[in-house]
Every structure is written in structure tokens, then in C-alpha cells.
Amino acid sequence: MQAMKSLFVCSFLFSFLSISTTTTLDTITQSRSMRDGETLVSAGGSFQLGFFSPGSSKGRYLGIWYSVDIETVVWVANRETPLGDSSGVLKVTEQGVLVLLNSTNRIVWSSNSSTTAGNPVSQLMDSGNLVVKDGNETNPDNFLWQSFDYPCDTFLPEMKLGWDLVTGLERYVSSWRSKDDPALGEFSLRIDHRGFPQAVVVKGAKIVASAGSWNGLHFTAYPYPQQTRPNPTLEYEFVLNKDEIYYEYRLSKRSTFSRYILNPAGIAQRLTWVHQTHSWELSSTFQADRCENYAVCGAYASCNMNVSPLCACLKGFVPKSPKEWNSGYWSDGCVRKIPLACSSGDGFLKYTGVKLPDTSSSWFDKSISLKECKGLCLNNCSCTAYANLDIREGGTGCLLWFGKLIDIREFTPGGGQDLYIRMAASELDQIEKKSKFNKKKLPGILLISSTLFLLGTLIIGLILYRRKKKLRSQGVRSMDCRKDCLGEDMGLPLLNLTTVAKATNDFSVKEL
Known part of the structure; x- marks a missing residue:
């Protein structure tokens, strides 16, 4: 019994020491380095730091991977300079620099800290971040170096x-x-x-x-x-x-x-x-999908995966190179039908449910309203579009575009956001007239379409009815053929069997 108790205590102590060792092996110091074959394990056990060889490569790299999947490497230190053997050593210098040494003690890779610390250590955090810091420092802003920056x-x-x-x-x-x-x-x-x-x-x-x-x-x-x-x-x-x-x-x-x-x-x-x-x-x-390729439709065009072809010029624009556009090469994009007048006569056409254009040539202000944003754009000849900067709480801020509008995408209803594109006044009038004409025309089109559909249905039904009636009549005449086809209707005499037998001498072949 005493032996079993001693064994239990020893097992417990061994497990405790193992866990304690594991939980403290997330740090290296000036006196404790890490060699190839050893690993650091983050305090929560999520990540490990060690040496590995990816795929078929024979080179050795220092990297960080998930503990649940050691083949998923998330960071590599010496990605440009692999070690040729398993002699790599990771150390922390007195100046607080992390260095990777090869078999000849030559530095293969190092962190580039610009500050020093009195008691520098390197620790693998449970976020997967490898840091160099001073002793028990916990504020990330005071870290000397961290892998998350690279x-x-x-x-x-x-x-x-x-x-x-x-x-x-x-x-x-x-x-x-x-x-x-x-x-x-x-x-x-x-x-x-x-x-x-x-x-x-x-x-x-x-x-x-x-x-x-x-x-x-x-x-x-x-x-x-x-x-x-x-x-x-x-x-x-x-x-x-x-x-x-x-x-x-x-x-x-x-x-x-x-x-x-x-x-x-x-x-x-x-x-x-x-x-x-x-x-x-x-x-x-x-x-x-193809619409996520940058500027696939060129300038002043939108991309929509739900239609074919997927690229279309915006309203008031036409293909810059019609022949290439029609052949499926859209990169040249579109150009305006009517140039901007650069005056108060210009206006804006609203697009809903779109991905906003490339913003590399844009200007923004977080504080002004959408109405003020419109005024700013209208008063600048180079401004081609505007939108809300932030769509929360009904929309705030101002985003202005200057130059060509590139990389627009259309989404299904309910997605994307609003974009206001600058147009010449005369072009807006044409678009508005066309829109009104289509709205007025639509009820008539629907009425004519419905009438034609109903009339077509009635005609087809009548044809089918008459055909069915004719077939039924032909079927009745076939059933009564013994009476009608061989009787008075055909003008043929009816002879009984006795008369036929007498005339043929009881069907004698010799007489025939």
C-alpha cells in the first residue's frame, strides 16, 4: 500500500514538473539559448517556435507553427537564408538583439532593435507573436522588437x-x-x-x-x-x-x-x-471571381457577375475601343458621351449597391455632411464623384474622387453602397427622359404582352379542341364501318351465304 502511495506521489510530481517545465519554456534569456531540436511553447500552448524543413526542402528554418498542426507554419525568421544543417542556435544578446547562428557562429538572421534593455529576454506569446523585451515588461508599446511587425x-x-x-x-x-x-x-x-x-x-x-x-x-x-x-x-x-x-x-x-x-x-x-x-x-x-480582379472592366465601367457580359459602361458612357470591347477585352474602359461643362450645370447620377471605385486618387473628410460633400465636388472641375465616408448611422463624412473612376462593381440588391457620379446636365436630362419614357411605356408593354399571351392561349386551346373533336369523329366512323361502309352508303348489293355457295358449286376449285 505504501509502495503504491509512493508511486502515485512520484507520478504526480513527475506530471507537475512536466507541466511546469512546459509552461516556462516560452522564454529564452542570455543564459538560456535554443538549439535545433528544441522548441519554445507559448504559455497557453497555442504556438510553438522551433526549427523545421518545409516540404521537400533540406534547408533548416526557424519558424512558428500551431501546436494543433505542426505543419502549419505562420512565421519564418530566416526565410531568405536557410541553414544547411541542424546546427542552428537562437540567442539573445546583451543589447537585446535576437540572433540566429550557424555552425561557425556566423549570424544568419537577427532582429533589428534600435533600443536596448537591462535584462533582455525573448518570449513566444500565446498570440503567436515572438517578442524581445525587457524582463517582465507587458506593454507592447515598450517591446524592443516583435515578429508581428514583420x-x-x-x-x-x-x-x-x-x-x-x-x-x-x-x-x-x-x-x-x-x-x-x-x-x-x-x-x-x-x-x-x-x-x-x-x-x-x-x-x-x-x-x-x-x-x-x-x-x-x-x-x-x-x-x-x-x-x-x-x-x-x-x-x-x-x-x-x-x-x-x-x-x-x-x-x-x-x-x-x-x-x-x-x-x-x-x-x-x-x-x-x-x-x-x-x-x-x-x-x-x-x-x-473575375470581378475581384483589379480594374477588369477599365475606367467608367462596372463589373457584375450575374450578367453576361460581366462588364458594362456606366450610364452616359460608351466603350473607348468598341471593337475590342465587343470582343471581350474591356481593359480600355469607357469614355463620356458628353464632356463635363465644369459649371454649376453639371449634376450627379446616383448608383446604389456598388463597390466604391479605387480610392488612390481621392480626398476625404470625416466631419462634413453628404450635402456639403456634393457642393465641394460640384465646385471642383476635377472632381468626378462623391460618397459617404462611413455608412453607419445613415452615413457620415465625405469621400471625393478626382480623375477616372476605376474598379467599380455592382452587387445584388441590399449589398454595396451609394455612389454619386458627376454628369453633364444635358446627359442627365437624356437619362431622365429615357427613364420617364420607360416608366410610361412599361404599363403599355405589360398590357400588350398580357393581351398577346391571353390571345395566344385561346387560339392554341381552340386549335387543340377542334383537332380532338375531329379525331373523336374519325374513331366513331371506323367502329360503324360494317354498317355504313358495306351498305347503301357505298352502293353495293348485300348477298347471303347460300347464294354465294350455289354460284360457286359449294366453292369448288374445278369450276373456278
Whole structure:
């Protein structure tokens, strides 16, 4: 009994020590480094830091991955300079710099901290953020360095996507070169802060897709309000002030894992971990259809996936290159039928349920009303459109466009937002007259269509009735043919069997 009790105590102590060791292995210090084969585990157990070789690659990289799925790497330190063997060592210097050394103690990668600390340590947070800080410092603003400032292909919760305008630091997501090579790929997901900021996917310096600008609830490329999104565990925030411009999302439940990735093909995807199946489920994909390709229809045109062809010139505009437009090449876009007069005679045509145009050549003001916004646009010859900056509470703020309107998309009723496009007064008159004519004409068209349909139905019914009656009459005559066809109606005599037998000598063949 005593032996069993001792065994139980030893087992308990062993389990306790194991748990204690695990919970404290989230930090390295000047006296405790980390070698290839060892890992750091965040305090809550969500993430691990260690060395790995992706896919078929033989190179060794220092990276962070999910504990529930060690093959899902979310950050790589030495993505451009892999180690050739398993001799890598991660250390923290006296100056508070994180360094990765190879077998010859040469620095392969290091953090770039500009400040120092008296007692520097590096800690893996349960958010997946690897930080360098001074001792027990908990304020992120005072961290010496953090991996969240240098994302790779994964955009994690609590990570900022955007700009620190004070230091000039840009935080952006960049794709891997391939699934076996974490080096910098061709595509990146950024916040373009020219004009009013918008989220874009770029290839090199060229925009290939745009999620649009932030309208207070969501990016304008998404037609639905944020509160109706299928996953209520996600909380979104867009910050725009003199010091910062960034987009961030958070998870309301720590037990939930969700991430955005930019794959080597430049496709942005959101994936959610499903505990029951131990796998990642695709929740959404950006660039899921052709209308999400940047400026696919060119200037002054809209894209609509529910019609064919999907590109159409806006009202009052015609294709710039009609031959190419009709052949399905829409990039040249459209031009105005009637040039703007640049006077008070110009007006605005309202579009509803659209993704707002590219905002890189726009101007905004958070405080003025939509009416004041209209006046500002009308008084500036270069202004081509205006809209509310924020759609919450009935709409606030002002957003003005200057130059061509590019990358507009139409959504089904109930989605998108309002956009007011500047038009010449004479063009507006023509559009209004055409609209009134169509409204007046519509009841007549409906009446004529209904009458023709009813008349056609009656004619077809009458034809079918007469045909059916004729067929029925023919059927009765066939049944009475023994009486009518062989009797007086045909003018033939009726002979009995005795007369026929006598005439043929009882049907003798010889007589025939």
C-alpha cells in the first residue's frame, strides 16, 4: 500500500514538473539559448517556435507553427537564408538583439532593435507573436522588437496590417515563393495609403486585386454588413489617425483558431481550425471571381457577375475601343458621351449597391455632411464623384474622387453602397427622359404582352379542341364501318351465304 502511495506521489510530481517545465519554456534569456531540436511553447500552448524543413526542402528554418498542426507554419525568421544543417542556435544578446547562428557562429538572421534593455529576454506569446523585451515588461508599446511587425504569408489575429506613420514601418503580408520555399514570393497584401486607404493585393508594384476602402463596417468589396457575417467570433477594427493606419481582427474565443494566408499564387484565403476533424476549413477566398480582379472592366465601367457580359459602361458612357470591347477585352474602359461643362450645370447620377471605385486618387473628410460633400465636388472641375465616408448611422463624412473612376462593381440588391457620379446636365436630362419614357411605356408593354399571351392561349386551346373533336369523329366512323361502309352508303348489293355457295358449286376449285 505504501509502495503504491509512493508511486502515485512520484507520478504526480513527475506530471507537475512536466507541466511546469512546459509552461516556462516560452522564454529564452542570455543564459538560456535554443538549439535545433528544441522548441519554445507559448504559455497557453497555442504556438510553438522551433526549427523545421518545409516540404521537400533540406534547408533548416526557424519558424512558428500551431501546436494543433505542426505543419502549419505562420512565421519564418530566416526565410531568405536557410541553414544547411541542424546546427542552428537562437540567442539573445546583451543589447537585446535576437540572433540566429550557424555552425561557425556566423549570424544568419537577427532582429533589428534600435533600443536596448537591462535584462533582455525573448518570449513566444500565446498570440503567436515572438517578442524581445525587457524582463517582465507587458506593454507592447515598450517591446524592443516583435515578429508581428514583420509578417510572412500569414495574417494572424491581433496582428496589424498597415502603417506606423511615425516610424515609417509598413506591416504587410507576403507570399512564399512556393510551398517548399518560404522565401519572399511575388505577391503581397498591403494597405495602400494613397488618398483614402484601401486593402490591395499587389504583384511587384502592380495592383492585381482590391478589397476596397473601409466604410465603417467592412471593406467595400464585401457587399454585406459585418454584423451579418457567418462567423460572429471575429471582431474587426480599422484605425486611421495621424500616427497609424492599420486593419486588425481579433477572436472573441481563445479556443478558436483562424488565420488569413496569401498563397504563392496570390490568392488570399481565411481558414478556420475545426477541432472535430482536426483540419483547416476554408471560410472565404478573396479573388473568388473575375470581378475581384483589379480594374477588369477599365475606367467608367462596372463589373457584375450575374450578367453576361460581366462588364458594362456606366450610364452616359460608351466603350473607348468598341471593337475590342465587343470582343471581350474591356481593359480600355469607357469614355463620356458628353464632356463635363465644369459649371454649376453639371449634376450627379446616383448608383446604389456598388463597390466604391479605387480610392488612390481621392480626398476625404470625416466631419462634413453628404450635402456639403456634393457642393465641394460640384465646385471642383476635377472632381468626378462623391460618397459617404462611413455608412453607419445613415452615413457620415465625405469621400471625393478626382480623375477616372476605376474598379467599380455592382452587387445584388441590399449589398454595396451609394455612389454619386458627376454628369453633364444635358446627359442627365437624356437619362431622365429615357427613364420617364420607360416608366410610361412599361404599363403599355405589360398590357400588350398580357393581351398577346391571353390571345395566344385561346387560339392554341381552340386549335387543340377542334383537332380532338375531329379525331373523336374519325374513331366513331371506323367502329360503324360494317354498317355504313358495306351498305347503301357505298352502293353495293348485300348477298347471303347460300347464294354465294350455289354460284360457286359449294366453292369448288374445278369450276373456278
